[in-house]
Amino acid sequence: MSEPLERSLDRLARVRGVRGAMFVVADDGIVVTQLLMEDVNGKAVAALAASLSRKIGGAARVAGAGAVRFAQLDAAEGTLLVSPAPNDLLVVVLADPQVNVGLCRLEMTRAAEAALG
């Protein structure tokens, strides 16, 4: 299973402005596989992205909005993108603020399909 996941991360990492991409276990916040620039703390990003995803999911449920399909967090010096994937996984991308979010999302959708196995 890991080879298709790694290939999909490789495609994500080629998007201009992407600093790291990873598959994370949604419940545990643990990295399954990752492709990161050297200065990115993958363990921290994975844990906090999974936590954020749970909280957003809870908010969406309470608001009656249903399941979250995509989350984008814009910060001054970076963008965090989170998308659910099959098998209780999340696709997490850390990127520069100017990243092409649409292209990222397309590749994240493909990555999620790769997680189907």
Next chain:
Amino acid sequence: MTTTVVEQWTAEPLSRYVAQASARIVVVMTPAGQVLAQHGFMRAVDLMGVAALGAAIMASSGALADLVGERTFGALYHAGQRHGVHLAGCRTPRGPLVVLTVFGKETSIGLVEFFFGEFAGALSAAAPEAPVRGPILAENFEAELGASLATLFGR
């Protein structure tokens, strides 16, 4: 929930770790099971049991690591239906310590593991040098245990 400490330098790092990791129970102890600080226990008997078991698990996993040629296992994680248990050691100027963390569904092993790294660093920075200890005598042992329990539970 109550937080009590035997050694004051553990208080600030412990309260920050509890808040950040959303931990339900935390025990900071020596590898021998002597408790330095705790969060979440109301009864001494529960704390002493958990500390003894945690220290024993760390000791046996250390022996297992030795047998398979590892210096040590970084951390142990037990996943339950409602609770997870994270057990890990850290080195401080005071000597090696063991930290047992029990957490619920409101957090995750990833978060606990991440904030444990910060906690271990904070403990190491705050710890004093190891006290010079005399030989362990039966009469001292009981007195020290009694003093620790009195500090932790105010009796």
